[in-house]
Amino acid sequence: MLKAENLRYVYTSGLIKTIKKTAVYGVGLEVCPGETVAIVGESGCGKSTLAKMLVQQLAPVSGEVFFDGAKLTGMNWNNLRKFMGKIQLIPQNPDDVVDPRWTVERSVAEPLVICGVFSKEEISANVDALFAEVGLSAEHKTRYPHELSGGELQRIVIARALALEPELLVCDEATSMLDVSVQAFIVTMLKEIQKRRGLSLVFITHDLEAAKAISDRVLVMYAGEIVEEGNDVFDRPLHPYTRALLDAARYMSLEVVVSEEVGELSDGFSGCSYYRLCREKTDACKKPQKLRDVSGRLVRCWKSKYAVQKLS
Numbered sequence: 001m002l003k004a005e006n007l008r009y010v011y012t013s014g015l016i017k018t019i020k021k022t023a024v025y026g027v028g029l030e031v032c033p034g035e036t037v038a039i040v041g042e043s044g045c046g047k048s049t050l051a052k053m054l055v056q057q058l059a060p061v062s063g064e065v066f067f068d069g070a071k072l073t074g075m076n077w078n079n080l081r082k083f084m085g086k087i088q089l090i091p092q093n094p095d096d097v098v099d100p101r102w103t104v105e106r107s108v109a110e111p112l113v114i115c116g117v118f119s120k121e122e123i124s125a126n127v128d129a130l131f132a133e134v135g136l137s138a139e140h141k142t143r144y145p146h147e148l149s150g151g152e153l154q155r156i157v158i159a160r161a162l163a164l165e166p167e168l169l170v171c172d173e174a175t176s177m178l179d180v181s182v183q184a185f186i187v188t189m190l191k192e193i194q195k196r197r198g199l200s201l202v203f204i205t206h207d208l209e210a211a212k213a214i215s216d217r218v219l220v221m222y223a224g225e226i227v228e229e230g231n232d233v234f235d236r237p238l239h240p241y242t243r244a245l246l247d248a249a250r251y252m253s254l255e256v257v258v259s260e261e262v263g264e265l266s267d268g269f270s271g272c273s274y275y276r277l278c279r280e281k282t283d284a285c286k287k288p289q290k291l292r293d294v295s296g297r298l299v300r301c302w303k304s305k306y307a308v309q310k311l312s
């Protein structure tokens, strides 16, 4: 369904765009129909940049995104808009998609109005059904965003994203601004919607518990790269960074992983991106590390074949 190959993104800033920051280095991923893929990693590792490239909000410096075999990167807008209803982004911050000056009914209806094929009656019936699907009543329709709770507003964002009957939702930290009980409610609701509609999900989060609960497969990102990918990553972590991330979540000691270098490899160094912080490093880690298949798991660490032996 969705396939991304070798995506790379560089932010430029400064007066003549001389300051360059590589946020994503050569990331590839695939999402199958009905599958949930979680992308985890600490703040600044490039998750949002990757999400924006998947939904065509950012054009990669290099690499390609395919949807149902069609190449979206570089496609002209007229062709691209046919696909854009099928892939929807649910951002962390509802303000990114919900206009504070509009009633929430108008925000949910907007994608249906823009596509120009529905009558007024059809739009109204669709909006009613979308409100019901996310558990909001008709009474909520005429309210403005500031008159809703955070959880209710995120449900409006989800209803709006569902309006054009997408096949894939990319949820970028969609629950991280909510308190814990509301987060659990939204995750459960997304799972139910996914089952009912047969959707695929890309679930981007730094919450490892949420990732474990919702996903079929997990990708771990560090410093703009995928360092580990598999379906039992949290039960048998093979990359030293994944282990550190799990320890950090377990013992609440972020010092294990937080690095000033996250999001940027040091100048001229082409070895492992986790080299500076890794407690298991050797000279061999100064060489570039490719993602390698270790018993069905993809791991960007030459030592992972020994780690898997230890675990078995």
Ligand SMILES: Nc1ncnc2c1ncn2[C@@H]1O[C@H](COP(=O)(O)OP(=O)(O)OP(=O)(O)O)[C@@H](O)[C@H]1O
Binding pocket: 011, 012, 013, 021, 022, 023, 041, 042, 043, 044, 045, 046, 047, 048, 049, 050, 206, 262, 263
């Ligand atoms: N507009 C920008 N200009 C320059 N650098 C940017 C810009 N947006 C993001 N970055 C940098 O790119 C890197 C990746 O940012 P990104 O927002 O993708 O990370 P993230 O993993 O989504 O973080 P978070 O979980 O905190 O949202 C970071 O180092 C960030 O500072």
